[in-house]
Amino acid sequence: MLAARFALQPAMSSRQHPARTRRWPLAIGLLLLGSAGIAAAWILLADASGAQSSWMAVIAALDAAWLLRLARARPGMARALAGCAATLLAIVIANWGIVASQLARPMGMMPWESALKLGTHHAWTLASLANAPADLAWLGAGLLIALVLSR
Structure with a gap:
């Protein structure tokens, strides 16, 4: 009985544990990088065009859905919530960066300096003023x- 208790268990094969459970860290990493990349492109586009370019939220959504499928996250x-959260993160980062870059010019600062000094209440106020109903x-x-699309 004692020998049976301490007997070595056979090693579990990779077939017993699907690889999909190990893909979530990859998916989360891809979503974070993707959200930051889309937000950076969105900020540059908004700065070049002088408009909010809010249609980029749809591009961020498409990117998040594609990255989740690329990481083979379980449907x-x-x-779906991870894709929505990644899109929301891209929206927040982009609006923060757009506000920061608009504030940086008249103050003689670089946009990243302005982004670090920008408070949440001030950013929320300016973003709500800049974003029209459309x-x-x-x-x-x-x-x-x-x-x-992420489900």
């Missing part, structure tokens, strides 16, 4: 598209 509500519709559409 379902968790994947921009808010684009942001909402991006979140909805991310929810649907």
Whole structure:
């Protein structure tokens, strides 16, 4: 009985544990990098065009859905929420960066210096003033598209 208790267990094969459970760290890493990359492109586009370019939220949603499929994350509500969260993160980073770059010029600072000094209340106020109802519709559409395409 004692020998049976301390007997070595056979090693579990990779077939017993699907690789999909180990793919979430990869998916989260890809989503973080993707959100930051889309937000950077969004900030540059908004700075070059002089507009909010809120339609980029749809591009961020498409990117998040594509990255989740690339990482082979298991389909379902968790994947849909992860895509939606990545899109929301891109929206927040982009709006923060757009506000920071608009504030940096008259103050003689670089945009990243302004972004580090920008407070949440000030950023929220300026972003809510800059985003028209059409921009808010684009942001909402991006979140909805991310929810649907990421599942």
